[in-house]
Amino acid sequence: DTQHPEMRIEEEMERVVDQTKELQEAARSLISKSSREEKDLQQRARSLYTSMDELRSSIISLTLDDHMDHRLAEKLEAELNRAKCILVDGDASYFLVGKVESWFLKRFLGPINVRAIRKDVQLKVKEEYNSYKDRTTWLFLLFPSILLFLRSWMWDGCMPAFPVQLYQAWLLFLYAGLALRENILRVNGSDIRPWWIYHHYCAMVMALVSLTWEIKGQPDCAQKQRGVELFLQWAMMQGVAMLLQNRYQRQRLYTRIALGKAKRMDVVWGETAGERGQLWLLCPMLFVLQGFEAYVGLLLLQTTVVGVVSEWQVVFCGILLVLMALGNFVNTVQTLLVKSRF
Amino acid sequence: DTQHPEMRIEEEMERVVDQTKELQEAARSLISKSSREEKDLQQRARSLYTSMDELRSSIISLTLDDHMDHRLAEKLEAELNRAKCILVDGDASYFLVGKVESWFLKRFLGPINVRAIRKDVQLKVKEEYNSYKDRTTWLFLLFPSILLFLRSWMWDGCMPAFPVQLYQAWLLFLYAGLALRENILRVNGSDIRPWWIYHHYCAMVMALVSLTWEIKGQPDCAQKQRGVELFLQWAMMQGVAMLLQNRYQRQRLYTRIALGKAKRMDVVWGETAGERGQLWLLCPMLFVLQGFEAYVGLLLLQTTVVGVVSEWQVVFCGILLVLMALGNFVNTVQTLLVKSRF
Ligand SMILES: CC(C)(COP(=O)(O)OP(=O)(O)OC[C@H]1O[C@@H](n2cnc3c(N)ncnc32)[C@H](O)[C@@H]1OP(=O)(O)O)[C@@H](O)C(=O)NCCC(=O)NCCS
Ligand SMILES: CC(C)(COP(=O)(O)OP(=O)(O)OC[C@H]1O[C@@H](n2cnc3c(N)ncnc32)[C@H](O)[C@@H]1OP(=O)(O)O)[C@@H](O)C(=O)NCCC(=O)NCCS
Structure with missing residues (x-):
């Protein structure tokens, strides 16, 4: 230059x-x-x-x-x-x-818009939600299994408090993440029933309460820890059901993506044969699980009546579990009724 | 027709x-x-x-x-x-x-975009964050005051577990909300130092750990609850400092909105005289508070050395408090140094 x-x-x-x-x-x-x-x-x-x-x-x-x-x-x-x-x-x-109003999102995120304008982004959010559920379900299954295994193998029927509390804290964050994500999906036009979100709020409260629930040591800890044991067994069963549920819902999403649909507003749109088959496998499991959920709740209530444990946390978790089981049952039945109309 | x-x-x-x-x-x-x-x-x-x-x-x-x-x-x-x-x-x-990547937002919200394209929306998010802080600061001040008051007036120096745990659970949700909102602000271009966000992660962990910390009853509960008492006193002081901090930061935001600026990239842009005055009042308070924060941490550590309490939670919270105080101090000093350069 x-x-x-x-x-x-x-x-x-x-x-x-x-x-x-x-x-x-x-x-x-x-x-x-x-x-x-x-x-x-x-x-x-x-x-x-x-x-x-x-x-x-x-x-x-x-x-x-x-x-x-x-x-x-x-x-x-x-x-x-x-x-x-x-x-x-x-x-x-x-x-x-x-604008779908979500109290939960407003409370935690402020007045930010979480709606995606593009369909492919909406689907990506949904897919990521599914894969988040997949990843966490394995932990969901693994965590209580390990605890129960170590309990009988190493800990002589008496779980130390720390690993159990770690698990409960993890549950709290897991449910908080699910509740946030499901609210976001709803804002993005998902037809998810509000109950499934409330269910996660309840689960959050329960995780929080169970954190304050003192894990009793010797003597007699096998009896005193009966509540925790039941809870862990139920969690394992839930993990299995969640695996099936994820598989089913993932397949539904893929079918829909293949058909180029984001929603099932199309009246012609029902379940495919494969989906129907999976649903037939899933539903009995869900009902058994919901029955067991209520049973665990009642057993917790019983331990307080019998007088083994007398903390308010036990009563509270017992009542909450029964209510959650009822809500899950009612909403599953309603979903099936809607589906059978097609 | x-x-x-x-x-x-x-x-x-x-x-x-x-x-x-x-x-x-x-x-x-x-x-x-x-x-x-x-x-x-x-x-x-x-x-x-x-x-x-x-x-x-x-x-x-x-x-x-x-x-x-x-x-x-x-x-x-x-x-x-x-x-x-x-x-x-x-x-x-x-x-x-x-795209500013936020691990925390990804983990809890999934791959959703929380950036606002319009400046007025960005400012609204910031304003709402400030008013959220204002609202919660009063509770932040009120909650421990009431607990400490009832403790000496009704509870004979011995706090029952439930209200303390309620307070700790509230803290957990408060900090989670702050951390989420601050991450969102960062994604929207705020210059907030990462430390203030990490600080809220630490506070979340501490609230979680303190929930599992058994609140001891009689006998000797005055001595055993010394840690909780110190924590509550510190929380009260923090409430006062937060009120001042909110006032100062709100004024900064208003000046900026009046000047039509969303950021302070303008090199000419320093503090106004009124802001400088507030900062002079705020900073000594902050340093005292940070000193007290470290002191409470050390006292907690001391109780375990002396052997009054021996739970891991106490050691953990003690170390965390000292680290948080150090980080706060270093970052406040760095902020002041940057400001003094203008
Ligand atoms: C019964 C069940 C299998 C039906 O699933 P489905 O066929 O997807 O139900 P719908 O057709 O009504 O789904 C409507 C929307 O809600 C979503 N949804 C349904 N159930 C959900 C659940 N439990 N959690 C999260 N989202 C759910 C679907 O993904 C779908 O979303 P979309 O509109 O974005 O595509 C399902 O609701 C279920 O598994 N419920 C039982 C849960 C339970 O009781 N668990 C035991 C305790 S954990
Ligand atoms: C020192 C202090 C008053 C400086 O505030 P400031 O003048 O706003 O600081 P900066 O100019 O560096 O601010 C840069 C950005 O970070 C934000 N910010 C600064 N400190 C913050 C904090 N503690 N929490 C949240 N956001 C903060 C500002 O609002 C600003 O955001 P913007 O870019 O969106 O406008 C402030 O950092 C503070 O109060 N720190 C001490 C906190 C503390 O130690 N508390 C005691 C224990 S809780």
Whole structure:
């Protein structure tokens, strides 16, 4: 370069300053333009949704008044369903859904938006949730097995407090993570029943309470630790059920991804044969597990009545377990009833 | 309407179906267009950032070689700083920052994006964080005060376990919320030092450990509960310091919002006089508090050496408190040093 270096730098500086201003303008206009366009799409999506509802009721009332041929009505309704499916399940769905409020997320994350606009990101979040569950389920199974094994093999029926408390602390963080992630999935349009999330809140409370529950040592610790033992046995069973459940739900997700669907709003959409088979295997296990959950709860309550242990934690965990078992049962049955309607 | 109702409905249906398809297309193209434009802005922002760095080093090397007038060099550097400020602090900043990875958020939330593209949303998140701290600080102050008051007034120097454990569980959730929110702020471009976040991780661990720490009853409980008592006294002091800290940081935020700045990258940007005054009041308090924090830690360690209590939890909390005090001290001093450079 034959130019004077000072001049070269001043020119370069001018270029940089200009480009910075341009970039700032471009960024500002992109941000405001997209938020304007988003608002527009939101309005269009909502009014379309209302039109669809009106159309459906018109069809129904015309059919009832015999002003419309049944054949035609059926055809129109099928068409309407297809359109609704596109609206609710397609790329526009982001603009349709009003903000789902999650008290839990607000409390822990503040007013941040956790909704993903792109379908592939939403699916990734869901997939990652599944693989998180897979990874933790193995620990879920392993942890209590090791504790129970060491108890009879090394510890002479008397578990030391520390490993049990470590396990309980791990449970607390596990459930907190699941509750946060499930709330995020819900905000992203998942149809998960609220109960499964409440269930994780309850499990968090139980883990917390059990942390304050003093692990008694000798003498008579076999009897005093009966509650912990039952709890661990139940946890092992739950681990097995969770493995099956994960497999089933992962397959459902893959089928859906293959079909290009994020939701199952499509009325035609039921379970595939393979899924149905897995569900038939899963459900008896779930009911047995729920029965055992209630049984463990009742046994805990019994130990306090008989007077072996008398801490409030035991009563509390007993009642909570029974309530959780009931809720799980009711919600599993309701899910099956909904499914059987297809 | 004189038309046949069937025909009217079929027409209406056609309209709805067409609109649905249009909307789906519009949504898809908006999403893909914005992601393309975002990528473009990202590239421009990054290359501009590199140019600025190169320009700065050219200026420095030319000045050192005496190929450039010092006056000019200063003028150019000031100009460069202004440009950098616009880039880093303006609307384009969203496109500049690479994804800040937060292990904690990934673990608990999964692969969801918590960055806000709009400056006003970022500020709202920050404001909400401040008001969350305000709200909880009062509880932070009230909780231990009530416990200590009841202890000497009603409980005869012997705290029952339940209220203390309730307090510890509350602390655990409080710190978890703070840690999550601060990670989110960091992802949104806050300059918060990582230590303040680690500090909340440590506080979470301590709350968890203290939950498993058995609250001893009579006899001699005044002596056995000495650790808890010290901890509560320290918590009260911390509450007062947090109130001052919140006031100071809130004022900083308001000044910045008034100046239209989201960050303090502007080199001209220092503290206002009022802020400086608050900092002079705050800092001695912070140092006293950090001294007391270490002192409580050492006292806890001493109780185990003397042999009054011998649980591992006490040793652990003692060591953790000393480490936290050291870290807080070092980081406060470093912050002050950075500030004094302006
Ligand atoms: C019965 C069961 C297998 C049905 O699963 P399913 O076929 O996926 O149920 P649905 O079709 O109603 O699912 C609707 C949504 O909720 C989700 N979901 C269902 N049950 C869930 C659960 N227990 N935890 C988390 N998410 C669940 C599904 O993944 C689906 O999400 P999507 O809309 O994002 O795709 C399932 O609910 C289950 O396993 N429940 C029993 C749990 C239990 O009792 N465990 C014992 C104690 S731990
Ligand atoms: C020293 C102190 C007052 C400086 O505060 P400051 O002037 O805001 O510090 P900085 O200018 O370095 O702040 C940089 C960023 O970190 C944030 N920050 C600083 N200290 C923080 C803390 N302790 N907790 C959370 N955020 C903090 C600021 O809000 C700012 O965020 P921004 O970039 O989004 O605006 C503050 O760090 C402090 O109070 N530290 C002591 C904490 C302590 O030891 N407590 C006793 C035990 S709890």
